[in-house]
Amino acid sequence: MKPVKLGLLGVGTVGASTAMVLKNNAAEIARRAGRKIEIIQASRRSVAAGMPAGSGDISLVEDPFEVVNNPEIDIVIELIGGYDLALELVMRAIDNGKHVVTANKALIALHGNQIFAAAQQNGVNVVFEAAVAGGIPIIKSIREGLSANHIQSVAGIINGTGNFILTEMRDKGRDFNDVLREAQDLGYAEADPTFDVEGIDAAHKLCILGSIAFGIPLQFDAVYTEGISDVSTEDVVYANQLGYRIKHLGVARRTEAGIEMRVHPTLIPEKRLIANVDGVMNAVLVQADRLGPSLYYGAGAGADPTASAVIADIIDVARTITTDAQNRVPHLAFQPDQIVDIPILPITEIQTAYYLRLRVDDRPGVLAEITRVMGDKKISIEAVLQKEPESGVTQATIIMLTQKIREHQMVDAIDEIKQLEAVHGDVHRIRVETLDGD
Numbered sequence: 001m002k003p004v005k006l007g008l009l010g011v012g013t014v015g016a017s018t019a020m021v022l023k024n025n026a027a028e029i030a031r032r033a034g035r036k037i038e039i040i041q042a043s044r045r046s047v048a049a050g051m052p053a054g055s056g057d058i059s060l061v062e063d064p065f066e067v068v069n070n071p072e073i074d075i076v077i078e079l080i081g082g083y084d085l086a087l088e089l090v091m092r093a094i095d096n097g098k099h100v101v102t103a104n105k106a107l108i109a110l111h112g113n114q115i116f117a118a119a120q121q122n123g124v125n126v127v128f129e130a131a132v133a134g135g136i137p138i139i140k141s142i143r144e145g146l147s148a149n150h151i152q153s154v155a156g157i158i159n160g161t162g163n164f165i166l167t168e169m170r171d172k173g174r175d176f177n178d179v180l181r182e183a184q185d186l187g188y189a190e191a192d193p194t195f196d197v198e199g200i201d202a203a204h205k206l207c208i209l210g211s212i213a214f215g216i217p218l219q220f221d222a223v224y225t226e227g228i229s230d231v232s233t234e235d236v237v238y239a240n241q242l243g244y245r246i247k248h249l250g251v252a253r254r255t256e257a258g259i260e261m262r263v264h265p266t267l268i269p270e271k272r273l274i275a276n277v278d279g280v281m282n283a284v285l286v287q288a289d290r291l292g293p294s295l296y297y298g299a300g301a302g303a304d305p306t307a308s309a310v311i312a313d314i315i316d317v318a319r320t321i322t323t324d325a326q327n328r329v330p331h332l333a334f335q336p337d338q339i340v341d342i343p344i345l346p347i348t349e350i351q352t353a354y355y356l357r358l359r360v361d362d363r364p365g366v367l368a369e370i371t372r373v374m375g376d377k378k379i380s381i382e383a384v385l386q387k388e389p390e391s392g393v394t395q396a397t398i399i400m401l402t403q404k405i406r407e408h409q410m411v412d413a414i415d416e417i418k419q420l421e422a423v424h425g426d427v428h429r430i431r432v433e434t435l436d437g438d
């Protein structure tokens, strides 16, 4: 069979690794794909930087449009990242009848609906396994492996940098910025690290997971997004004492009222496997009605793990290149005419439990005042922990865990608690997920 010819856009960390793995594992890949797969052209900003030594006979150009317009190329591999140029290149590739493999989560989360519509029209595939959780085949697992199921929820640690920072803070008491710098040096962090720290990267990935889990259009703007920059070492320590770990979690959950899509720091009981996913590793817990819970764990970032997912997508496309375009695996897991607009709930309507930390006067009756407000708002308290005041100090720290309630109840209660004379400063709040399949 004729070899499949690839054009590579971007020879950064992942691009270079993709070229090397395709070359080094060429025989094994051909055994799987049923044909040879080779990169014939690549683009990078500076041709002078060259291709990695030993990556084979690849023509290198500076203009990426040369690659997407090259009539020899069957599949374009987009690894330049970002929005505008990547979108223009991918749309041009599709117009030119080329299949596209991308690791660009921002591109898919923001422009995926437009891209898939164009791909459908042109009879080409656009695949994006590497966009979510690096090397873990989570897209394929949900889209194909779980296709018999009604998916109830997806909850994931899907940003390696954030998980690395939280782990180092907990285990070594290290400073936030110091750990972030290390993640950048290790090549895990996004070009703009606020994407990792403020939860945007995780929100891109959750938007994609939610879409393929529930068969809804990609709606990045509807994902509630909170990062980890406000998580203090104090909260990490108290959470531990209560038997929880703080993780930056993306949650997509189907409820009767609509779909919850949210990314935020979350307390998880330490006995859950996912609570023990540390460092740069990622994990995704899927609740499906027939299979029940299943957990997918692995490297969520890094050159070779991401290249592993990129190449698996290339092999998939190579296998289906000659099949009828209407009978391929649909881009968003459900047939295009079966994508439905289930509403995504505003954050005020989501239901979850809460961890609260507050500083109060250390005198009789204060706890009663606080619990009265909670009672008025119909919030049930699960646990209370009062830290002994440091000597000579007249204020104490109180930690509370609530039962599951609607977010707006908690917001109202916090507003009222903050007005109490005995309460000082902010009421720190972190959501809690038991992840027990309810």
Ligand code: HSE
Residues within 6 Å of the ligand: 131, 133, 134, 158, 159, 160, 161, 162, 188, 189, 190, 196, 201, 300, 301, 302
């Ligand atoms: N910055 C991302 C992370 C890279 O830390 O998970 C992989 O998407």
